[in-house]
Amino acid sequence: MEIGLVGLGKMGFNLVLNMLEKGHRVVAYNRSPEKTGKAIAAGAAGAYSLTELVEKLAPPRAIWLMVPAGAPVDETLEKLAPLLSPGDTVIDGGNSDYRDTLRRAKEWQKKNINFVDVGTSGGTEGARHGACLMAGAGGEIFARLEPLFKDISVPGGYIHTGPPGSGHFVKMVHNGIEYGMLQAIGEGFEILERGQFNLNLQAVARVWNHGSVIRGWLMELAEKAFAGDPRLDKIKGVMHSSGEGLWTAETALALGVPAPVITTSVFMRFRSEQEDSFAGKVVAALRNQFGGHKVEQA
DSSP states (O other), X not given: OEEEEEOOSHHHHHHHHHHHHTTOEEEEEOSSHHHHHHHHHXXXXXXXXXXXHHHTSOSSOXXXXXXXXXXXXXXXXXXXXXXXXXXXXXXXXXXXXXXXXXXXXHHHHTTTOEEEEEEEESHHHHHHHOEEEEEEOOHHHHHHHHHHHHHHEEEEEEEEEESTTHHHHHHHHHHHHHHHHHHHHXXXXXXXXXXXXXXXXXXXXXXXXXXXXXXXXXXXXXXXHHHHOTTOTTSOOOOXXXXXXXXXXXXXXXXXXXXXXXXXXXXXXXXXXXXXOHHHHHHHHHHHHHHOOOOOOO
């Protein structure tokens, strides 16, 4: 099929390559012309403006957005709105807050333009060779797009989650679970690293990925990380938060669902970005005051 793709970052560009490899015609656009040129060199039809992108697509058009969540999505949609026609489809494949997606879908329904949200998992490797897709869309539109979803996913790696908004909702919870898993893995390896035994952490990760209960891709990636840096001395332990874990925790609170693991993992992301914390100073000072516990001098 024919698809327009806006946003040629690591995920977007790899999706272009994936789509081209499966025989789809892709019209690619990025704000920076050099990335558009790179897509053209890979076999895509290039566009150097959103107007040109829309003009190069035959109606009913399908345009896939891979831009950062929040304001960049709204800005792109605002620019696209006067260029599109009733019956066209806009697909948000980024990590948008599902509440924003519900709002956008309602706005675009008034324009008689289909709004589809596709939670995309699998990282850059998945975008290139086979992703996991969670699509929120009307039934007829999903059926129209399903051949594309099937082609660019791993076998069994796509689902119609329901109406618009549901795809990003499922992806949000997926990422909340990911936060908790990453935190548990990180804590486990810290215990191993601080223990009395001189362990080969790469070897531990490797054996855990062969038949153990916690085997999986994250453990495979841990083995790879330790292979290049056995004690991770080359990096800092700063874990940036991209939003989905926080949104999952907020949703859990709104629904009254106890989610202590996910919520704590979000707080640990924030803690990692602090060189030192005043809260930590207060706790250390209080422990010293009531129990005479030693404090570290700055």
